[in-house]
Amino acid sequence: MAGLKEDPVLGIDGIKLKEEVELGTPVIDKLREDHPVLQNDGTVIEGESLINSKSVIDKLREEGSCGQVERDMVPLTSNSIHRSGSRPQLDLSKAAIEGTFEERDPTILLPNQSDDILHLALDIGGSLIKLVYFSRHQGLPTNDKRKKTVKERLGISNGNRRSYPILGGRLHFVKFETSKINECLDFISSKQLHCGGVDSHSWHSETSPNGNAVIKATGGGAYKFADLFKERLGVSLDKEDEMDCLVAGANFLLKAIRHEAFTHMEGQKEFVQIDQNDLFPYLLVNIGSGVSMIKVDGDGKFERVSGTNVGGGTYWGLGRLLTKCKSFDELLELSQRGDNRTIDMLVGDIYGGMDYNKIGLSASTIASSFGKTISEKKELTDYRPEDISLSLLRMISYNIGQISYLNALRFGLKRIFFGGFFIRGHAYTMDTISFAVQFWSKGEAQAMFLRHEGFLGALGAFMSYEKHGLDDLMVHQLVERFPMGAPYTGGKIHGPPLGDLNEKAS
Ligand SMILES: Nc1ncnc2c1ncn2[C@@H]1O[C@H](COP(=O)(O)OP(=O)(O)OP(=O)(O)O)[C@@H](O)[C@H]1O
Numbered sequence: 001m002a003g004l005k006e007d008p009v010l011g012i013d014g015i016k017l018k019e020e021v022e023l024g025t026p027v028i029d030k031l032r033e034d035h036p037v038l039q040n041d042g043t044v045i046e047g048e049s050l051i052n053s054k055s056v057i058d059k060l061r062e063e064g065s066c067g068q069v070e071r072d073m074v075p076l077t078s079n080s081i082h083r084s085g086s087r088p089q090l091d092l093s094k095a096a097i098e099g100t101f102e103e104r105d106p107t108i109l110l111p112n113q114s115d116d117i118l119h120l121a122l123d124i125g126g127s128l129i130k131l132v133y134f135s136r137h138q139g140l141p142t143n144d145k146r147k148k149t150v151k152e153r154l155g156i157s158n159g160n161r162r163s164y165p166i167l168g169g170r171l172h173f174v175k176f177e178t179s180k181i182n183e184c185l186d187f188i189s190s191k192q193l194h195c196g197g198v199d200s201h202s203w204h205s206e207t208s209p210n211g212n213a214v215i216k217a218t219g220g221g222a223y224k225f226a227d228l229f230k231e232r233l234g235v236s237l238d239k240e241d242e243m244d245c246l247v248a249g250a251n252f253l254l255k256a257i258r259h260e261a262f263t264h265m266e267g268q269k270e271f272v273q274i275d276q277n278d279l280f281p282y283l284l285v286n287i288g289s290g291v292s293m294i295k296v297d298g299d300g301k302f303e304r305v306s307g308t309n310v311g312g313g314t315y316w317g318l319g320r321l322l323t324k325c326k327s328f329d330e331l332l333e334l335s336q337r338g339d340n341r342t343i344d345m346l347v348g349d350i351y352g353g354m355d356y357n358k359i360g361l362s363a364s365t366i367a368s369s370f371g372k373t374i375s376e377k378k379e380l381t382d383y384r385p386e387d388i389s390l391s392l393l394r395m396i397s398y399n400i401g402q403i404s405y406l407n408a409l410r411f412g413l414k415r416i417f418f419g420g421f422f423i424r425g426h427a428y429t430m431d432t433i434s435f436a437v438q439f440w441s442k443g444e445a446q447a448m449f450l451r452h453e454g455f456l457g458a459l460g461a462f463m464s465y466e467k468h469g470l471d472d473l474m475v476h477q478l479v480e481r482f483p484m485g486a487p488y489t490g491g492k493i494h495g496p497p498l499g500d501l502n503e504k505a506s
């Protein structure tokens with residue numbers, strides 16, 4: 001698909017599972033230093049092929065539990081989860097993006113994760129289901145870890161502390177269309193992701209909770225599809241509030257992950273380093289099917305101040321009706337070859353080619369989106385789908401940018417972070433939103449985007465396994481740094497230099 005990078009998991013025509021992450025040689029060397037568990041050929045096996053869902057389910061039913069399959073995941077049965085006295089801890093220290101700067105939804109390395117966690121969390125939205133799950137590094141099954149002495153687990157051999165962590169794993173990001181929820185269930189089932197969840201009330205229990213697996217889930221679908229999950233996978237969905245999760249996910253990414261946030265203006269992408277002490281307040285705009293605007297004042301401190309029903313669902317829905325496109329990506333791709341001047345009424349169309357300088361409008365400014373299609377002599381088929389798609393994209397992106405700015409203005413906020421899958425890493429969408437914010441704020445406010453744009457809610461749900469909140473998630477130990485050995489492929493870096501966050505916490 002020209003210009004649009006294909007999603008590694010959800011392709012244009014259905015599911016495409018990314019089986020391997022190919023890494024360049026210098027990257028491999030660096031990773032070997034940090035992660036001796038990496039395969040010799042530098043590949044990291046992310047998972048296995050999709051297997052026939054029916055056979056998996058049947059097999060599980062026969063076994064009456066989740067099968068014990070040797071794979072890259074942490075132990076599969078709930079009673080094998082580490083629970084010696086205290087609850088397994090999620091260790092986000094040194095969390096870092098894996099992959100190049102250009103990769104969307106990249107995996108996040110958790111190099112210091114030592115407790116056995118088997119976390120899968122879901123955000124089931126109106127259009128898309130988002131999954132975040134943890135897997136151990138390949139080649140070091142957790143059982144091996146158990147056999148190690150305490151010294152070995154701490155990385156101390158022959159009295160010397162090793163320079164690399166023994167354990168660790170990755171956060172993976174996967175999405176499915178909500179209308180194809182069965183594919184999502186098949187995926188979970190084939191990787192047995194649902195088998196590690198345990199009844200959240202039983203974390204401290206010494207005994208096995210006897211099988212009632214629980215998965216954290218957010219979004220409207222956590223309610224709508226609860227019975228289906230129970231029926232198909234035998235798991236209960238532990239529902240977390242959508243707004244709580246969006247904010248928790250955004251705060252985690254902005255605090256803990258370097259090279260997450262970036263600006264996008266006139267085709268130029270620039271990473272922004274966030275000063276932890278100067279993050280709040282900000283406006284979070286999540287552009288999903290509909291749009292939520294949330295003023296964020298701190299961890300767990302926020303207010304949904306506005307929203308609009310003209311969002312991603314509107315672009316995809318109206319676009320599909322008007323262009324007969326078969327997929328969202330196809331519609332987006334069409335827009336790249338479009339010329340909106342055939343559809344939109346420009347200031348110049350009204351003013352005989354002239355600018356309207358007195359109120360700051362150039363002749364090329366859109367005076368009225370779709371305003372040129374009022375001609376009685378033309379039918380829908382007389383317009384190019386490419387042009388329709390571009391006009392629609394501009395109309396919706398600009399409108400969201402403008403409403404966002406107005407809400408930022410209401411509360412005196414200077415920074416607006418945009419998430420949600422409508423953005424899709426699409427340059428023109430981001431440029432249009434940025435332009436609207438820049439234009440209306442006269443440069444005072446700034447639009448920023450997130451690489452894990454659509455996974456904020458799922459990440460928040462993932463972190464809600466740890467009810468204590470971010471501060472207890474060893475966030476004080478987070479040391480921001482470059483993704484290990486990742487080649488620099490573009491984007492300048494702005495903002496204050498990052499230091500060891502321990503300094504800031506003490
Ligand atoms: N492959 C895709 N299929 C459908 N929509 C897509 C796809 N990729 C991107 N989109 C866009 O992403 C939007 C959904 O974004 P997102 O997943 O963040 O929201 P959601 O959680 O489904 O919606 P809501 O939060 O309103 O329930 C769609 O409306 C569409 O504009």
Ligand SMILES: CC(C)(CO)[C@@H](O)C(=O)NCCC(=O)O
Pocket residue numbers: 125126220242288289290291292306307308309
């Ligand atoms: C209803 C939700 C929150 C579901 O995710 C979302 O689609 C949304 O924010 N819609 C906009 C609703 C409104 O405020 O007009």
